[in-house]
Amino acid sequence: MKHLSKLLVVVLLVVGFNNVQAQDENNPWQVQFGANAIDVYPTGDVSSFGNEFFNVNDHWNILPSISYVGVSKSVGDGFSIGARGSLNKISKLGDVSVDDLSHYAIDGTIKYNLTKETVIQPFIEVGGGYTWVDEIGAGTVNGGLGINLWFTENLGLTLQSTYKHAFEDYGVKHFQHLAGISVKFGGTDTDGDGIYDKDDACPEVAGLEAFNGCPDADGDGIEDSKDSCPNEAGSKEMNGCPDADGDGVADKDDACPNEAGLAALAGCPDADSDGVADKDDECPNEAGPSENNGCPWPDTDGDGVLDKDDQCPDVAGTVANAGCPEVTEEVQKQLNDYARTILFDTGKSTIKAESTSVMVDIIQILNEYPNAKFTVEGHTDSVGSAKLNQSLSESRALSVKEFLVDKGIEEFRLSAIGYGKDKPIATNNTRAGRAQNRRVEINLVK
Structure with a gap:
């Protein structure tokens, strides 16, 4: 013992x-x-x-x-x-x-x-x-x-x-x-951070007592598991992320991290407040829609109708006519004054060469009203059969339409119709009256 x-x-x-x-x-x-x-x-x-x-x-x-x-x-x-x-x-x-x-x-x-x-x-x-x-x-x-x-x-x-x-x-x-x-x-501290595994929320990663043993890699006071930017020091308001320009948008989400901007525009500024970020705005100091890259819509012809709504953006017109000029009674009269002078070979629908100049005048008028539609109407006198006159009036109207289309007038703007002898404008009893009845008219479709 x-x-x-x-x-x-x-x-x-x-x-x-x-x-x-x-x-x-x-x-x-x-x-x-x-x-x-x-x-x-x-x-x-x-x-x-x-x-x-x-x-x-x-x-x-x-x-x-x-x-x-x-x-x-x-x-x-x-x-x-x-x-x-x-x-x-x-x-x-x-x-x-x-x-x-x-x-x-x-x-x-x-x-x-x-x-x-x-x-x-x-x-x-x-x-x-x-x-x-x-x-x-x-x-x-x-x-x-x-x-x-x-x-x-x-x-x-x-x-x-x-x-x-x-x-x-x-x-x-x-x-x-x-x-x-x-x-x-006897307590186990696997990660050696001074916090026993039993109480360590991150037992295999060295951390801080304040965070139950979990790390705060960037030292911003927010533990990594709750830090959206664990390797960059940030603020609690930004969930641990930095906000270099102080606009309330974390740098990681900020498309313009060095310029204070708006959250709605991913942190980018909008100087003209048109909803288009300056970096994407072709007119950053003039308010305009995003459809026009932040620029105001132009009115090229100055008629009060913006180009985007103007069917005739290069020609001044009226608001009522979608920015295109309106065909007045005077213009209509002038058009028919020219049309009635168109000459054809006798009994045929071939336009005579001497009518070329008047056709040019007609084309010029039609080009001034690019959205207007017209009907080319053919008429005859009462000489001859009704069937022949009807056919001749139709072919002459079609001949004028085709000439105009061939010279650049859009086809959808023109239609051709023949009335034969049914719509005279003078008496068929005299030579002068019959000459007036043999005519072509170009009328506005209203």
Whole structure:
């Protein structure tokens, strides 16, 4: 038994430290070492047992050195299990002085902490063990109360009193008082950031205590998992992203990050407030629609109808006629004055060469009214059969239309019709009257 104390210390420490890497919660291991006191007063008298509990001078046996070592492991919910070894010299056996009897004990413990993670932590303990007094051993059942006073998260002072009851007649019933240093350890910190994995929201990435162990790579006070720009320092208002131009649009979403602009235009400015960003606006200082690249619609002919709505953008017209000039009665009369002078070969629809100049005049008038549509009408006198006159009037009207189309007048603007002798403008009883009735008219389609 001489070297039992030394062997016990070594065994307990080896068991404790070999299990450090096997834990899964913060500091589950606790090692205690310190001094113990044995109180065997009185013996055999149950009624007065413990009456002089604090009579240190007369009844406590104290070995002035480290005389106990214990180790325990948390098993959750405030419970822990452990083992403790102690040694002492007994010179006070109750009221009897003895000659330094040796005392050795090995105990198994079950402890329950009444509070968790507090500086002052009371606990109760039960267990059993084996005690040798003067090398005579007996089993004991134990019950005790104690308190841990934690100076730091891992280091504290433990004070405890335990009653050990021996059932054998030769066993020594006694109190054992313990005072020692406690060290907690064994928590796992995979990423080495000082925050145990159990409490670390990012256990494999080094982080900050303020963010439960998660990192803030750009140091802007917003943890990376909530930072839309984790590698660029920004503001909380921008979810951790920078806003260089201060327009309220984060640089990552800002099409113009160095110019203050509008959120609706992806952070770009709009000097003329026309809804087209300056970078896309061909007229940044004049308001205009996006359909015209930010420029105002032009009115080339100055007739008050914008080119986009003007069917005749290069010719001044009226609003009522979609920007095109209107054919007046005077123009209509002039047109027919020319048309009635068109000459044809006798009995045919061939236009005579001498009518070329008048055809040019007609074309010039039609070009001045590019959106107007006209009917080319053919008429004859009453000489000859009605069938022949009808056919001749139709062919002459068609001949004039084809001439005009051939010279550039759009075909959709012209139609041709023959009326034969049905619409005379003079009497057919005279040569002069019949000459007036043989005619072509070009009339506006209204």
